[in-house]
Amino acid sequence: MAPATPPSNTAAPAFSLFDADITSAPKPFRKPGHKTPSRRIKNAKQIAADEMKRIQSLPDESRSAALMDTPTYLNVEAPPSVMPRKWWCDITGLKASYRMPNNGMRYHNKEIYEVIKHLPPGVDQQYLQLRSANVVLR
Structure with missing residues (x-):
């Protein structure tokens, strides 16, 4: 098995901060006549x-x-959008194609449906509260 450290008889090249300076390195991707624009962003x-x-x-x-x-x-002023509203899954945040009729939670696919179906009581209301859609029954 080879030793983990190099042998001590070989001298390591000297490295200085001037070698790490990239401002003096040639930049072939820039045009020779490039000037930085003087406009400032407002x-x-x-x-x-x-x-x-x-x-x-x-x-x-x-x-x-x-x-x-x-x-x-x-x-x-802009007119209202003509694009249909997008719905998002309450669990994953992905696009939701489905909605549970009993509690109104939206879900992405059948795997998420299984998760929502087995949520303990009250947890679904906490998820709905995150998007301000919770219904408080009295």
């Missing part, structure tokens, strides 16, 4: 503030038209 609060400043700088007659007719970051 968050939503800054965008809304800039939009309000722009609207306030408009003359009075065009200001009211800009607030009413033109979509801006301050008055964007």
Whole structure:
């Protein structure tokens, strides 16, 4: 069996922090004339503030038209979605194709159905409470 450590008569190459510096390494994936863009990224609060400043700088007659007719970051409205609502399994979080009629829990497949069927009393209400769908019977 070979020894776990190298023999002591061979000198290990010297390693320094300058060898670990990757900033001086050539970067062939970059174009030679690449320049980092000087634009900075704005968050939503800054965008809304800039939009309000722009609207306030408009003359009075065009200001009211800009607030009413033109979509801006301050008055964007979207119609309701035409896509069907997605349901999620209460146990796994996967897409739920089925629903238990007796307690309303949604489940993904028959394996999860077996788990739900054998839950102790009250545990199903705790799962439903997680998605604010629990029914309290009095």
